[in-house]
Amino acid sequence: MKMFDVYPRYDIYPVRGQGSWVWDKEGQKYLDFYGGHAVISIGHGHPHYVDRIQHQLQQLGFYSNSIQIPIQEELSHKLGEMSGYIDHELFLCNSGAEAIENALKVASFHTKRSKVIVFENAFHGRTSLAVTATDTAKLIAPINQNDRFIRVKLNDLEAVAKCMDTSVAAVLIEGIQGVGGIKLPDNTFLEELKLLCKQNGSLLIVDEIQSGYGRTGKFFAHQYAQFEPDLITIAKGMGNGFPIGGILIHPDIKPWSGMLGTTFGGNHLACAAGLAVLEVIDSEGLIDHVNSISEVLWNALRSLENLIQIRGRGLMIGFDLKEDSKLFRASLLKDHYVFVGSAMQSNTIRLLPPLGVSKEELVVFLQAFKKVWYA
């Protein structure tokens, strides 16, 4: 059987990873400044992560949500503490799109409404509702099409206000747009958006799937502003590669038995991975590290000539080239063994290194980058 061919792939075969590095089958070492779509938070093959998953697997890998799973409470407690959202409640699932799907469902159940305001350039995943919330027409199959999503310009509060009526269940916004090219919502925009939602009886869902888990120098990117979302979606860095996602849900939103559900969500092994990630972020002070190391990277990038519009926060960085970035990225990878990411716009480059990236690794990255930049 052949694989269903939906992914454009580099001709590279990584077989091993450690920290910010991966090795291919010939033993060639690559510096990973992309983390496989922003997934690698605590670094490849972190020993505590490997130990915790291994230990859990030796005990019990899986049983469904029909029994007590104390490690879920351990995870939600630690997440509440580290994120500052002690009173929010946690629902666990398996991926980012699934977190979005469930967050929209919760908003709709809670408000008994069905419209959602979303933003230009947004990316929320590829399942039915998530893909309709995403601003890429070619990903939306006829079966996904519906008229329940209203799309407005990011940071345009007036445009949002014009669409607000009693049919709007939620506004869905990324902490920082990732696939959309590292575009930031303004702090005041977010704060006023929350007020607008509150006045209208709609919920505010912040998608932190890419921007969360310390990547921006705070646990969540939206915490640079002063407001609390009703729902926060998480995935990617949450599991450092182990498939896990979730929603933080405001305590005013009440659950009922059967409201949401999934077979695999919150399984023992996924929770062990999720806990290991939080423990490492905590014990290694990775959020403080992001703040200091990212300053070095930002300063170095800013000193490069002709780099257009460097944007983002912490270790979630985007900038534009004058031309398509494809050849640039290919040269970084093939000639200098460095992974970086792309975005919706063909000339954009995204940098998403592991949170613990070292100064020495920044030097390697910058040397390679400059060679391609000034070639």
Ligand SMILES: Cc1ncc(COP(=O)(O)O)c(C=O)c1O
């Ligand atoms: C902000 C955001 N939301 C949702 C998703 C979808 O996550 P997943 O691919 O795990 O379904 C992504 C994936 O890139 C994302 O960046």
